[in-house]
Amino acid sequence: MSRQLHDFPGGLHLPGHKALSTGQPIARAPLPKRLLIPLQQHIGSPAKPLVAVGDKVLTGQMLARPEGYVSAPVHASSSGTVVAIEEHPVPHPSGLSAPCFVIETDGEDRWVERECHPDYTNLEPSELRNIIRDAGIVGLGGAGFPAFIKLNPGARTEIDTLILNGAECEPYISCDDMLMREHPDQVILGARIMRHALHARQCLIGIEDNKPEAIAAVRAALQHLDEKGIEVVVVPTRYPTGGEKQLIRVLTGKEVPSQGLPIDIGIVCHNVATAASIYRAVELGEPLISRIVTVTGHAAARPQNLHVRIGTPIRDVVKAAGGSTNTPHELIMGGPMMGFALESESLPTTKTANCLLLATEEDIPPSGAVNPCIRCGECAQVCPALLLPQQLYWHARAKDFDKAQDYSLFDCIECGCCAYVCPSNLPLVQYYRFAKTEIWAQEREKRAADKARERHEFRQFRIEREKAEKAARHKAKAKAVKKDSSAEDKKAAIQAAMERAKAKREAAEVKPKNTENLTEAQRKQIEEAEARRAGNTDGPDEAASEDKK
Numbered sequence: 001m002s003r004q005l006h007d008f009p010g011g012l013h014l015p016g017h018k019a020l021s022t023g024q025p026i027a028r029a030p031l032p033k034r035l036l037i038p039l040q041q042h043i044g045s046p047a048k049p050l051v052a053v054g055d056k057v058l059t060g061q062m063l064a065r066p067e068g069y070v071s072a073p074v075h076a077s078s079s080g081t082v083v084a085i086e087e088h089p090v091p092h093p094s095g096l097s098a099p100c101f102v103i104e105t106d107g108e109d110r111w112v113e114r115e116c117h118p119d120y121t122n123l124e125p126s127e128l129r130n131i132i133r134d135a136g137i138v139g140l141g142g143a144g145f146p147a148f149i150k151l152n153p154g155a156r157t158e159i160d161t162l163i164l165n166g167a168e169c170e171p172y173i174s175c176d177d178m179l180m181r182e183h184p185d186q187v188i189l190g191a192r193i194m195r196h197a198l199h200a201r202q203c204l205i206g207i208e209d210n211k212p213e214a215i216a217a218v219r220a221a222l223q224h225l226d227e228k229g230i231e232v233v234v235v236p237t238r239y240p241t242g243g244e245k246q247l248i249r250v251l252t253g254k255e256v257p258s259q260g261l262p263i264d265i266g267i268v269c270h271n272v273a274t275a276a277s278i279y280r281a282v283e284l285g286e287p288l289i290s291r292i293v294t295v296t297g298h299a300a301a302r303p304q305n306l307h308v309r310i311g312t313p314i315r316d317v318v319k320a321a322g323g324s325t326n327t328p329h330e331l332i333m334g335g336p337m338m339g340f341a342l343e344s345e346s347l348p349t350t351k352t353a354n355c356l357l358l359a360t361e362e363d364i365p366p367s368g369a370v371n372p373c374i375r376c377g378e379c380a381q382v383c384p385a386l387l388l389p390q391q392l393y394w395h396a397r398a399k400d401f402d403k404a405q406d407y408s409l410f411d412c413i414e415c416g417c418c419a420y421v422c423p424s425n426l427p428l429v430q431y432y433r434f435a436k437t438e439i440w441a442q443e444r445e446k447r448a449a450d451k452a453r454e455r456h457e458f459r460q461f462r463i464e465r466e467k468a469e470k471a472a473r474h475k476a477k478a479k480a481v482k483k484d485s486s487a488e489d490k491k492a493a494i495q496a497a498m499e500r501a502k503a504k505r506e507a508a509e510v511k512p513k514n515t516e517n518l519t520e521a522q523r524k525q526i527e528e529a530e531a532r533r534a535g536n537t538d539g540p541d542e543a544a545s546e547d548k549k
Contacts (some may be wrong), residue, residue: 003204003233006253008246010384011238011416013173014337017363018211021303025181028307029293029320035077035103036312036348037063038090042138043145044070045097046539057081058112058286063101066133072146076112077289077309080105091314091333091347093340093433100348103311114285125151125197128282131198136280136288136351140240142334147278150268151197162200162268163251164191164275166207166214167235167242170335172363173355176272177290178216178305183276184221190275191230193282198268203230205272206247210237210462216251217497239337240415241270244269246384258411273354288351295321297358300328308349315345317356324358332357336364337416369423379418379428385411389418393428394456396435404435413445474533479522 041048047064051057057076064074084102089095120128133148153159164187168176180187189376207215221230235241235250245256247269248374254265262269273291278285289310295318296303302322314331318324332339334355357363379389388407395404412432518526 003231003251004253005233005235006250008241008249008384009386010382010417011240011380012245012420013237014235014239017172017296018174018177018210019129020172020298020300021294021305022178024304026292026305026307027320028177029309029312029317031105031107031109031309032312032316033079033105034313035080035087035101035105035309036313037074037077037101037103037311038088038348039064039074039099039101039351041074041144041310042072044068044072049076049085049101051082051101053085056080057082057103058110060114060285060289061112062134062136062287066146070146070149072138073134073287074101074310075136075287075289076101076103077311078103078105079110079320082423089340089344089347091350095343095388101311114374116285117282120193120282121196125199127520128193128197129284131156132278134225134287135277137277137281138288138351139271139272140273140277140351140354142338142352142354146441147270147274150270151194153198153263153268157263158266159198159200159250159263159268160202161268162191162195162198162203163248163262163269164203164205164272165242165244165247165268165269166205166211166218166272167247168211169208169237169239170243170337171239172296172357173294174296175294175305175354177211177214178294179273179276179292180211181217184214184218184226185216186276187272187281188221188225188227188230189283190277190279192227193278194268194270194274194275197227200268201229204231204251205232206235206241206251207232208237208241209234234475234513240384240413240417243384243413243415245413258408276464291351291353293317293349293353294355295358296355298334298360298362299324299327299358301325308353310349312349313345314342314347314349314356317346317349318358327360329360331359332359332364337420338414367425373424373426376423378421378423382417382421384415384417385413387412389428392435393426396431399435399438401435401439405485406441409435409439412474 003256039049045068048067048198049064051063057063058079059076061076062073063076080103082101083104085099086102087097087098090098090100117131119208129148129151132151137147139145140146145454166176166180168174195203205218210486211232215232215234222230222232233251240246241250241321244262248254248256248262248267252267254267256262277288281288292305294305300321300326304321306317306320308317309547330343331342333353334340334360335357339355360539372388373393375390378420383389391407392404392409392412395407409432414429414432419426422428
């Protein structure tokens, strides 16, 4: 019973040119004398170096560890000596440089000790994800997103379907096709591991119908391995069926929400080459140090697919495919729709380098002069994301980035369909990429400013708090001093009163002068006064009677 397929809007039927590079089996490119291994070959933060200049390294040895959650390590593609860690131009549309390890290979290709996990079903999904992360596996379909993250659905998310993308819809590129033809078992065994990590109910491998050999090989391997939970689904050839959201719609009929992720609808999508790399990492203990690269185009002397070590200079890769003809050509990394031109053949091969296109005018005809937009609407007709490319173009050109986001700029997959059909030859995708880059830069600046403001506000809060605490301490101390001062004053007043009383008593005890030659009556008065002072309560009569006695 065949599976019901669905459709997606827009898209193009393009000449494939796949046969150029599929006429001979995958060959192994020679080991280069020097490797250039960038520290960042993935979406996210660059890895942090673990080795220094002068260190001897082995094949598969980790050179740099992940820095942050969205990051991936890089490994030595062969044994040798680290002769430099320096800035070097890397394959990127910007043409900018980035830190790279420079390794002089020793030709021995001696491996680091490998840890294999053929019994991975006994491991917890979290342990499995850590193995995959430590192996440096990223999406090999071109995006370079760390694979372990997409294998972590979270405790509250159930995954119904794992999709392996074998559509490979862009013209000229055939590395996935040849992988499925020659190593279908690796793809299926990798899918098993991914299903175990996700607890996915089923796995669908989507392959375009222009790859009959790959379809037959994967189906034969499924039968040989007696795999029941994985199904090959043949999909119509149309660009960009290999887009993640487009392939999900074709296979399941489900729509990934705007600004959402496939995991939001219980689906995880990976590339077939990523699955094969996960198999080699888990069961063979082999980190991601190589990949299959298509060398093609009408300027290539011997178009074919090569198994290439990561960090091999592009010049050596092209040479391994027979070099180029004398025909003037442009060197493009990727395909003619989503690839970008390279300035030099000295750039290194990276994890996301799936194709080197030596393109002549036969491969990519000159686009002609750029003219004003005539508002024909052809771009909207072919957009697979149901966007309005014309409006996005106007707002991106005017640097009105808020408006561009109102028109769902970030739902654009940069497939290039709009630019392909534009009669005015407008470089539409370049405008969209520019707008996205500017928005990301503004977001980074905003986050940096927010952090700076938070730090400033906390510093002001801390200063005010310390001032308040200091003022409270001074107030408490002054109050204590005032209290102590009042007690001393009271004590001093009491002491002074006591001294005055004492002085008064002493003054009262002074004997009167001129007491000689007193009459009897005068002496009697004096005696009565002294008796009163002494507390003698006897009246004068008693005193007189005593005198008489």
